[in-house]
Amino acid sequence: MSEKKTLFLPKHNVGGALTGSRPDLSVRPSRSEQPLPTVDQSVTLAGMTMKNPVVVASGTFGFGREYNQFYDLGELGGICAKGLTLHPREGNPAPRIAETPMGILNSVGLQNPGVDAFIAHELPFLRQFDTRVIANISGNTPEEYGIMCQKLSQAGVDMIEVNISCPNVKAGGMAYGTRPELAAEVTEVAKAHAGAVPVMVKLSPNVTDITVIAKAVAEAGADALSLINTIRGMRIDVNTRRPILKMNTGGLSGPAVLPVAVRMVWEVSQAVDLPILGMGGVAKGEDAAQLMLAGASAVAVGTALFADPYAPLKVRDGLTQLAARQGLSQVSQLTGGVLPWN
Ligand SMILES: Cc1cc2nc3c(=O)[nH]c(=O)nc-3n(C[C@H](O)[C@H](O)[C@H](O)COP(=O)(O)O)c2cc1C
Numbered sequence: 070m071s072e073k074k075t076l077f078l079p080k081h082n083v084g085g086a087l088t089g090s091r092p093d094l095s096v097r098p099s100r101s102e103q104p105l106p107t108v109d110q111s112v113t114l115a116g117m118t119m120k121n122p123v124v125v126a127s128g129t130f131g132f133g134r135e136y137n138q139f140y141d142l143g144e145l146g147g148i149c150a151k152g153l154t155l156h157p158r159e160g161n162p163a164p165r166i167a168e169t170p171m172g173i174l175n176s177v178g179l180q181n182p183g184v185d186a187f188i189a190h191e192l193p194f195l196r197q198f199d200t201r202v203i204a205n206i207s208g209n210t211p212e213e214y215g216i217m218c219q220k221l222s223q224a225g226v227d228m229i230e231v232n233i234s235c236p237n238v239k240a241g242g243m244a245y246g247t248r249p250e251l252a253a254e255v256t257e258v259a260k261a262h263a264g265a266v267p268v269m270v271k272l273s274p275n276v277t278d279i280t281v282i283a284k285a286v287a288e289a290g291a292d293a294l295s296l297i298n299t300i301r302g303m304r305i306d307v308n309t310r311r312p313i314l315k316m317n318t319g320g321l322s323g324p325a326v327l328p329v330a331v332r333m334v335w336e337v338s339q340a341v342d343l344p345i346l347g348m349g350g351v352a353k354g355e356d357a358a359q360l361m362l363a364g365a366s367a368v369a370v371g372t373a374l375f376a377d378p379y380a381p382l383k384v385r386d387g388l389t390q391l392a393a394r395q396g397l398s399q400v401s402q403l404t405g406g407v408l409p410w411n
Pocket of ligand 1: 126127128129151152153173175177179205232235271297298299321322323324326348349350351369370371372373
């Protein structure tokens with residue numbers, strides 16, 4: 070994203086930093102123009118079957134309402150909803166999005182209406198679609214994670230993604246994701262309150278060795294792992310000498326982080342025996358295939374949505390075509406298929 074592009078951002082993500090305008094609605098390339106080869110697109114993530122391996126990443130899709138103007142949300146394998154907290158949050162002051170070469174920095178800071186409002190107003194909307202609904206939660210304390218898990222499991226989400234990796238909040242957030250004992254504690258509490266709903270823990274890339282955290286979380290009972298969250302970064306306006314983001318620093322996402330995500334998925338897949346939802350910079354089928362070959366069972370598309378709301382469908386179709394070209398009958402056969410040199 071080095072050139073100026075029109076970004077499409079759900080309204081609660083923008084915070085005044087960018088005025089996203091909508092792409093032309095008369096163009097609806099949601100379905101591929103060419104018939105897709107007969108490859109089974111379905112995958113399973115911690116016992117949860119999905120019609121295809123492409124989900125949308127938390128915080129980049131709101132609660133789906135804006136994107137539903139473009140296509141039937143039932144075309145997606147799953148929707149990771151915007152990160153929820155126990156109580157509503159305003160998020161951080163603007164500017165909170167900054168463009169960078171090959172990506173964006175964000176410091177949105179978990180703006181959301183709170184878990185109860187999600188259950189009352191957003192979950193019924195999402196439930197209309199034939200897709201998996203994954204709730205993403207962040208707490209200030211392990212107890213808050215537990216309360217949210219209880220509420221969400223009773224409300225009937227398909228999976229809970231426990232975010233222990235948000236770089237943009239002061240309390241909790243990334244602190245849990247960078248210390249193995251705290252990551253394990255949050256996982257245990259989440260599992261104890263989630264009933265039969267699978268718990269997927271979202272790991273931070275802002276660590277020296279991600280496998281240490283992955284192992285701690287696996288031992289604490291996680292059903293799946295998702296990675297990566299954003300990588301901490303900073304931009305400075307050299308004329309004003311002010312950081313571009315009001316919070317000074319933010320989290321980097323987009324194409325720039327894909328190689329880091331592939332490397333971390335590969336390392337984690339060798340370290341623990343848990344299914345992985347891979348994400349970070351996925352914009353096309355080949356990107357998703359890299360994460361799957363590295364060990365991911367499914368992939369999430371995030372920042373690519375801001376330039377192209379149809380990105381997840383293009384990733385899905387590109388992945389299917391790639392699998393067909395390689396003579397596979399199932400997309401899931403890509404998982405873990407990398408042939409390392411040694
Ligand atoms: C604007 C924005 C908001 C985000 N909010 C959340 C969030 O609420 N919870 C979360 O777990 N991750 C959040 N993320 C991280 C993404 O879900 C994803 O892990 C990351 O952006 C890497 O994927 P990508 O490069 O495809 O965007 C956010 C990312 C962006 C860009």
